[in-house]
Amino acid sequence: MKAIEVHHLSKRYGAVEALKDVSFEVEKGEIFGLIGPDGAGKTTLFRILCTLLKPDGGTATVDGFDTVRQMNAIRSRVGYMPGRFSLYQDLTVEENLRFFATLFGTTVEEGYESVRAIYSQIERFKDRRAGALSGGMKQKLALSCALIHQPSVLVLDEPTTGVDPVSRKELWEMLTSLRERGLTIIASTPYLDEVRCCERVAFLDHGEIRGIGTPGEILTTFADIFNPAGLSPLTSRQKSEENVIEVEHLVKAFGAFHAVDDISFSVRRGEIFGFLGANGAGKTTAMHMLTGLNQPTSGKGRVAGFDISTEYEQIKRHIGYMSQRFSLYEDLTVSENIRLFAGIYGMKDEEIRRKTDEMLAQLRFSDHKNDLVRSLPLGWKQKLAFSVSIFHEPEVVFLDEPTGGVDPATRRQFWELIREATKRGITVFVTTHYMDEAEYCDRISIMVDGRISAIGTPDELKERFHLPDMDSVFTYLARQATRSSD
Amino acid sequence: MTIKYLLQKEFLQIIRNPFLPKLIIVFPIMIMCVIPWVMNMEVKNIVVRVVDQDHSSYSQQLVHRLEASRYFRFAGCSATYEEALSEIRRGHTDVALLIPSGYHRDLQRGEHPQLFIAANAVNGTKGAMGNAYLTSIVSEDPANPLPSLQQKASTLVLYNKHQDYKLFMVPALLALVMLLMTGFLPTLNIVGEKEAGTIEQINVTPVSKGAFILAKLIPYWLIAFFVATVCLLLAKALYGLSSVGSVAWIYLLAMLLALFVSSFGLTISNFSSNMQQAVFVMWFFIVFLMLLSGLFTPVRSMPMWAYATTYINPMHYFIDAIRTVYIRGGGFREIYPHLIALSLLGSTMSLCAVTTYRKNE
Numbered sequence: 001m002k003a004i005e006v007h008h009l010s011k012r013y014g015a016v017e018a019l020k021d022v023s024f025e026v027e028k029g030e031i032f033g034l035i036g037p038d039g040a041g042k043t044t045l046f047r048i049l050c051t052l053l054k055p056d057g058g059t060a061t062v063d064g065f066d067t068v069r070q071m072n073a074i075r076s077r078v079g080y081m082p083g084r085f086s087l088y089q090d091l092t093v094e095e096n097l098r099f100f101a102t103l104f105g106t107t108v109e110e111g112y113e114s115v116r117a118i119y120s121q122i123e124r125f126k127d128r129r130a131g132a133l134s135g136g137m138k139q140k141l142a143l144s145c146a147l148i149h150q151p152s153v154l155v156l157d158e159p160t161t162g163v164d165p166v167s168r169k170e171l172w173e174m175l176t177s178l179r180e181r182g183l184t185i186i187a188s189t190p191y192l193d194e195v196r197c198c199e200r201v202a203f204l205d206h207g208e209i210r211g212i213g214t215p216g217e218i219l220t221t222f223a224d225i226f227n228p229a230g231l232s233p234l235t236s237r238q239k240s241e242e243n244v245i246e247v248e249h250l251v252k253a254f255g256a257f258h259a260v261d262d263i264s265f266s267v268r269r270g271e272i273f274g275f276l277g278a279n280g281a282g283k284t285t286a287m288h289m290l291t292g293l294n295q296p297t298s299g300k301g302r303v304a305g306f307d308i309s310t311e312y313e314q315i316k317r318h319i320g321y322m323s324q325r326f327s328l329y330e331d332l333t334v335s336e337n338i339r340l341f342a343g344i345y346g347m348k349d350e351e352i353r354r355k356t357d358e359m360l361a362q363l364r365f366s367d368h369k370n371d372l373v374r375s376l377p378l379g380w381k382q383k384l385a386f387s388v389s390i391f392h393e394p395e396v397v398f399l400d401e402p403t404g405g406v407d408p409a410t411r412r413q414f415w416e417l418i419r420e421a422t423k424r425g426i427t428v429f430v431t432t433h434y435m436d437e438a439e440y441c442d443r444i445s446i447m448v449d450g451r452i453s454a455i456g457t458p459d460e461l462k463e464r465f466h467l468p469d470m471d472s473v474f475t476y477l478a479r480q481a482t483r484s485s486d
Numbered sequence: 487m488t489i490k491y492l493l494q495k496e497f498l499q500i501i502r503n504p505f506l507p508k509l510i511i512v513f514p515i516m517i518m519c520v521i522p523w524v525m526n527m528e529v530k531n532i533v534v535r536v537v538d539q540d541h542s543s544y545s546q547q548l549v550h551r552l553e554a555s556r557y558f559r560f561a562g563c564s565a566t567y568e569e570a571l572s573e574i575r576r577g578h579t580d581v582a583l584l585i586p587s588g589y590h591r592d593l594q595r596g597e598h599p600q601l602f603i604a605a606n607a608v609n610g611t612k613g614a615m616g617n618a619y620l621t622s623i624v625s626e627d628p629a630n631p632l633p634s635l636q637q638k639a640s641t642l643v644l645y646n647k648h649q650d651y652k653l654f655m656v657p658a659l660l661a662l663v664m665l666l667m668t669g670f671l672p673t674l675n676i677v678g679e680k681e682a683g684t685i686e687q688i689n690v691t692p693v694s695k696g697a698f699i700l701a702k703l704i705p706y707w708l709i710a711f712f713v714a715t716v717c718l719l720l721a722k723a724l725y726g727l728s729s730v731g732s733v734a735w736i737y738l739l740a741m742l743l744a745l746f747v748s749s750f751g752l753t754i755s756n757f758s759s760n761m762q763q764a765v766f767v768m769w770f771f772i773v774f775l776m777l778l779s780g781l782f783t784p785v786r787s788m789p790m791w792a793y794a795t796t797y798i799n800p801m802h803y804f805i806d807a808i809r810t811v812y813i814r815g816g817g818f819r820e821i822y823p824h825l826i827a828l829s830l831l832g833s834t835m836s837l838c839a840v841t842t843y844r845k846n847e
Contacts (some may be wrong), residue, residue: 291690294847312846313692321690325683331502332495343491344691372502398690 033198089131104149136167277447379410492701710744730815
């Protein structure tokens with residue numbers, strides 16, 4: 001008997017065919033990856049396996065039980081971790097775990113052995129509210145909650161989106177140790193290094209399985225999608241020695257906690273500056289001070305020639321910003337969003353109209369001018385949000401994790417846009433958790449525990465730490481963090 | 487002229503909302519169609535019992551007059567006073583009237599015999615009104631006026647000549663609809679942008695705080711204008727009521743109230759971190775604004791400390807002024823203190839909404 005058997009599964013939502021004749025099998029104790037772009041049908045498939053949705057056609061069995069007729073048997077055998085954290089933000093760590101244990105008719109004590117390896121890492125914070133945990137810790141807690149009833153199959157729907165590389169590695173180390181205990185794991189992920197941790201993967205696209213095989217086979221067969229050729233190095237760019245961002249001894253304290261603890265750096269005009277750090281290292285707080293959303297506790301900073309403590313409203317005239325959370329109005333159309341933000345920056349109607357057409361033509365997006373932003377795929381929203389943030393030709397654009405959760409091909413297109421922007425003389429200040437993107441930056445800083453622990457070009461950093469790639473450099477530095485990643 | 491773009495955005499968002507436009511239209515209509523029928527302080531259908539120990543033709547007439555009255559429901563006669571009292575105790579009767587034996591005879595002799603009324607005053611108003619109505623019926627004997635009970639003063643009813651409660655309520659309902667519509671919608675607005683994350687994008691732009699808040703207030707003025715129109719038209723169509731004074735004053739008052747209430751809503755929204763919190767805080771204040779305004783109960787009968795709060799309660803000025811205009815036909819001379827007070831409160835609150843909106847923390 002296989003752990004999961006899926007035969008000719010199909011599911012429609014109105015006119016949209018989410019799954020078309022999907023069949024595959026997963027062996028007991030296997031780590032099976034499900035990969036594919038947004039809207040491929042991954043979440044639908046997971047929800048059917050977890051008996052949360054009924055298929056329109058075909059059958060699926062989990063642990064030998066049918067997902068339609070034997071729901072209850074499956075529910076006690078499956079642990080499900082949905083993409084967005086399923087925790088109760090207002091309950092403490094321990095209360096969350098206790099609650100999920102009770103849901104499955106078991107107790108924390110009974111299931112403790114099975115979660116000990118993971119839960120012991122966060123147990124010292126058991127009285128903290130789940131909402132106050134960092135991304136990596138939330139993920140560990142969510143995993144503990146999904147495992148507390150000792151399931152035999154674990155379903156993970158993009159468990160690591162928005163989580164830093166170190167925490168991601170830790171999660172996959174845990175998953176590997178779980179498999180050794182005989183647990184079957186089926187997971188989806190947009191990260192290639194995680195795909196390689198699976199034994200077999202299925203590539204799902206537009207509701208159809210395009211291929212099943214080892215990660216190596218699938219990633220080679222569909223290399224154009226998963227492994228697009230890296231961007232060629234930028235050469236013909238005039239480097240300027242002028243600093244557009246200058247920061248000295250910047251501190252932001254929340255009570256006794258120093259989120260940003262005395263950082264100093266500068267960014268040159270026209271540069272792509274990568275601002276890296278683990279979840280909770282203080283990147284977003286630092287960025288908020290530079291963009292005038294937050295006041296520094298002490299220290300000095302100038303952006304585009306204006307002081308961040310006193311002239312923050314002038315700074316806002318000269319910068320663009322794309323926040324971590326999606327930043328366009330979902331209930332406005334593409335052109336209405338452009339018009340709104342351009343209007344706020346004081347552009348004239350005529351100019352807005354002309355530039356909108358130009359920009360959409362360049363993005364090859366003119367047909368969707370009057371579509372509601374809500375209806376666009378995530379990758380498009382992000383490209384659009386970026387284009388809107390540089391529409392008024394700012395001197396610097398700040399991008400806070402602009403490519404979270406999108407597939408490699410779309411990320412590559414996004415970075416082409418970033419390069420286009422630098423050609424126009426716009427300085428790019430970007431945070432990311434993707435280390436392949438870090439390699440595209442001119443210079444990088446890595447933040448650990450609120451301080452900058454390394455700064456330089458990617459090559460300089462690799463050389464300094466004698467490590468082969470940025471991923472290793474980052475992991476090396478981030479593991480030195482002492483503060484409890486919050 | 488960034489305000490133009492901001493306004494466009496606000497209107498598009500309200501129109502595209504799958505729920506708000508329906509609410510804005512249906513809510514005032516529902517209130518105006520239903521509430522005037524049920525919100526009625528007139529006391530009717532008081533259940534009355536008579537203990538007739540007189541058994542005269544006069545006492546018979548009295549009973550007939552009770553039966554004919556639209557205020558009373560005659561529940562029958564009881565043999566004894568105790569029996570009538572026990573009916574009251576069981577809640578079957580509101581008022582008992584005792585006609586002592588020899589009442590008619592004593593009356594004819596020119597003596598001053600007394601009737602006895604026992605009223606259940608759990609609902610104070612109902613008890614008192616029952617008592618008053620009954621007294622007036624007893625004394626209203628055209629053939630045989632009771633000298634002792636004859637009215638000593640004559641009353642001239644001013645303004646609401648037919649003492650129609652609906653005429654009293656319609657302006658109050660308009661106030662109520664305005665309070666709820668222009669209060670809750672803005673409360674949900676900014677905090678909604680916080681939840682969606684779009685506020686952060688706005689905060690890093692050079693948009694001025696004043697323009698941003700003004701663009702949020704203007705749609706609510708229009709909604710207030712619309713709501714007021716719907717209420718006035720429905721009052722005319724359904725109840726044949728129309729304003730005695732100029733409608734222009736009513737609109738001006740509505741705009742001023744909307745300025746206060748929506749600024750207040752935005753202020754709460756500025757302080758809230760999620761919608762639940764915002765709505766409950768707003769609800770808390772709305773209840774106070776409403777019940778301390780004289781909407782349902784006269785403010786002068788409130789204790790002094792409660793009455794003192796009405797000086798800063800815009801609802802109180804609004805209710806008082808709109809009733810002055812709508813029922814009494816007052817104009818600028820009668821309502822200018824209200825207009826001044828509302829303008830002051832409204833502009834203070836809108837300043838508050840602008841200053842508490844933080845683009846930088």
